[in-house]
Amino acid sequence: MRSWTTLLASAAFLFATAALAVPEVGDAPPSYLGKDRQGKKVRLKDLHGKVVIVTFWASWCPPCRKELPVLETLQQHAGRDRVRVIAINIEQPRAYRPMERRLKDYTMTLINDYNGRTKKRFGVSGIPHLVMIKKDGTVAAIKRGYTEKMVPAMIDEVNALMRSEYAAVAEAP
16 A cells, blocks of 8 residues: 555656646747736637747846847737747836836737746746747747847747748648
């Protein structure tokens, strides 16, 4: 009987550990990202069929501030039906709110992760930190600690991801 209890405890531990694992390329990331400016829950599962860019940022991060307008332009040009940008701020609300007001005309989804829950689930230890998610909901790429000079190459990657996604759909029987 004791071994059965030990086996169940081990299985529960492994299940809990797997549920808390940081997503890597090929994995399905945690679905719940937080609440947007209107208080609506943002879930990746609701965005299946689109390429999703999740970026973690802060107002004090120069590469982050340069990246946001580029990602906004990408989403506007590609269209929200093809690409969704989710920008997750990791600051306390008092630091985030002025930036939120400055970005009021942006169509990307802005989320404030002041408690760090989403940041922790994605394994963010520094910023900028960007996760590219394919239409099937799996992680295509993770970019950590990049500079603003690297952003154009990352945009090329997103464009290639969109092209390959649409090519795969076009080739499907």
